[in-house]
C-alpha cells in the first residue's frame with residue numbers, strides 16, 4: 001500500500017505539472033494575442049480635487065482572449081511574469097500608453113511595472129529610449145512598482161530608481177498599506193509618490209483605525225514632501241475624509257472607471273480646465 005507521504009508527493013507533482021501546462025498554454029495564447037491585437041490598454045483618470053481636473057491616467061492592461069473572452073490582469077500578469085513574456089507585454093503597454101497620450105501635455109501617464117521586469121538590465125535603457133523615440137517628456141511618465149520589488153533585489157531597485165529619477169521619470173510605490181515598509185524608508189529610496197491601497201480606503205468611513213492610519217500617512221508624507229494618491233475611492237464619504245486629511249489625488253469608480261483611450265479623453269474635455 002502507498003504511504004500517505006508518497007501519495008501527497010504524487011499529487012504535488014501532478015499539480016506542478018498541471019500548473020506548468022497552464023502557464024505554457026496561456027503564454028502561447030498571449031503571444032498570439034499580441035500579434036492578433038487582442039490586447040488593449042484602458043485608462044483610469046487620476047482626479048485632482050484641488051484643480052477639479054484629471055492630473056493623470058493609469059494604464060491598465062486588458063486582454064480579450066479569442067474565442068474564450070476577457071481574462072483579468074490579476075490572472076494573466078502573474079502568468080506572464082512566470083514565463084518571461086512580461087518583458088514584451090510591459091513594453092507593449094508603455095508604447096501604447098505613450099502614443100495614446102503624447103498629444104495631451106497636461107496629463108501624466110502612470111504605468112504598472114512588475115518587479116520581474118527589472119531582471120532585464122536593459123529595462124531602464126529601453127524605457128528611456130522609447131521616451132526619446134516617441135518624443136514624450138520623461139516628466140510626464142510615472143512608474144508604479146510594488147514592495148516586492150524592493151525586497152527581492154534592493155540594490156537593483158535603488159540603481160533603477162536613481163536612473164529613472166535623474167532622467168525625470170517619477171517613481172510611485174503602489175499598494176501602500178498592504179506590506180511592511182515605512183514612509184521614511186520609501187523616501188530614502190527616492191520614491192516621489194505613494195498610492196494608498198484600496199483596502200485602507202475601503203473601511204475609511206467605518207473604521208476609526210483606518211481613518212487614523214490614513215491621517216498619519218498623510219501627515220508624514222506631507223512632511224517628507226511626497227505625494228499621495230488614494231486608490232479605490234468609491235464614495236463621497238471616503239473622498240471627504242481623504243480631502244480633510246490633505247489628500248488631493250483621487251482614483252476610483254467615484255471619479256472614473258478604466259476605459260478605452262477615446263472614452264477617457266472625452267471625460268477629460270468635460271472637466272472645467274480642459
Ligand code: C2E
Pocket residue numbers: 044059060061072073074077090093112113114174175231232233234251252253254258
Ligand atoms: P493595481 O495597479 O492596484 O490597479 C488598481 C486596480 O483596481 C485595477 O484593477 C482597477 O481597475 C481597480 N480599481 C480602480 N478603482 C477601483 C474602485 O473604485 N473600485 C474597485 N473595486 N476597483 C477599482 P485591474 O485593472 O483589474 O488590474 C488589476 C491589477 O493588475 C493591477 O492592480 C495591477 O497590479 C495589474 N496590472 C494591470 N495592468 C497592468 C500592466 O500593464 N502591467 C502590470 N505589470 N500589471 C498590471
Ligand code: CA
Pocket residue numbers: 058112144174
Ligand atoms: Ca497600479
Ligand code: CA
Pocket residue numbers: 174175195197231
Ligand atoms: Ca494599486
Ligand code: CA
Pocket residue numbers: 175
Ligand atoms: Ca494591486
